[in-house]
Amino acid sequence: MASASSVGNVLWHKQSKVNAELFALTYGAMVGELMRDLEKTDKIQEELDRMGHSIGIRCIEEFLAKSAAEHQGVSVGAALKSQMFTDTSELLKASLKMFLGVTAESTIKSDTSYTITLVDNPLTIFVELPEDRSELEYSQLLCGMVRGMLEMLQYDVTCKMTQSQLKGSEVNEMLIDLKQVLQEGAGEDYHDE
């Protein structure tokens, strides 16, 4: 949709930016560190996902705030939230553009799932997966980020990379699947307090 990508573009230009290579190398160093600390591939992936989740819950706030400022009170998120889950794909594309500068495509698979396709992944520009780690999903952080962002919008989703350029595919693809819509309401903390 034109509006989502234009929002993403505008926000991207307004963001202060970091050198992409520095970013990719830092991420790579971090993954390397994780490999040394937790030997097992699935633990590493879990850790990356957890990190991504905590990044995502912060990113969504910033994205919603900035896009609201763009449109004087009606953010892309506000307009989309009240409607279908699949509209969050637009929101994700805009935010991926805003934070990473990547242009993504989305394909709606059903009412409760869609895929996001990235032609280039800024995290993997220098990366090759070694033979013994061919199971590792290097960009799991992105999946965690998506999960965190959608969780703050009350959607409990699973997100996994279905295609990855590091594993030989042409594009990178994430599949986002809605598990359930979380209910709003005062949680137990409200009563405890």
Add this chain to the structure above:
Amino acid sequence: MPVHSLHIFDRKGKTLFTKRFIKEPQSGGGGDNTTAATADPDQLLAEQRKLVFGMLFSLREVAASLSPTNTPATSVSNSNSNSNSNNKNNHNDYGLHSVRTGATTLYNYETNSGLRFALYIANFQLPPPPPPPPVTTTTTTATTTNSSSSNAANTTIPTTPGGGLNSTTAGGSALGGAASEAETSTSSLSTELLLSLKSSSTVVGSVVATTTTTTTTATTPTVVPTPVAAAPDTSVRAALDYIYNDLWIQCVTRSPLYRPTEPNVAETNFEAKVTSFLRAQPWFR
């Protein structure tokens, strides 16, 4: 007129941040346990916060259920792209803005991520401003009449910082009850100002002086935005918007020390920034 307090709640009702600017009389002076009624000030405050959250939450549910459900799916993209029409965008904003009593108002600013900012403030008229910084001439002429008509007892016309020629003219003509678009005749402006302003002569002088010299319409992109609207509502809301967009996001959300699951806003410099920002508002006092 003073700001009483600021509360920030998350989606679940947990208080993320709270600050009292003046001592409430019921809390017994903050620690004075001699009266039987104020057994435990902290508990009372916690109760109060829960009540505030509960009220805001319930009102939001009510507003959502009362509002029309047919927000047309197709026009969503239209309203996003027509960013020059404020009114159209506000149609999708069904959240509660404010709760007003005779003496005080509770302003509520909700974000899509469930964050709620509640600013409790005594009702006020914007005082005639000190020598004005450059401001935008925002489209607040309509709201100027609303506020002046709703505060019938007080005949002071709320004026914007004097650089906004257009709004002050509309404020002057609001005496007659009609909101008009900008007329930039300085002679009529000055007579109306002299008639209507109860401010000190120095302020009138400065306003009149500035009308002849300035048509400053420059925005202040990076500087803290002084409230440009004459209406209290919009200026407070703009302030809350700034607190969220710039202060909260920058200080808290981006802070590596902040943990959303167990909020420790105290470890960021949010409180200091918020206090200094609010003190800078002309309506703070």
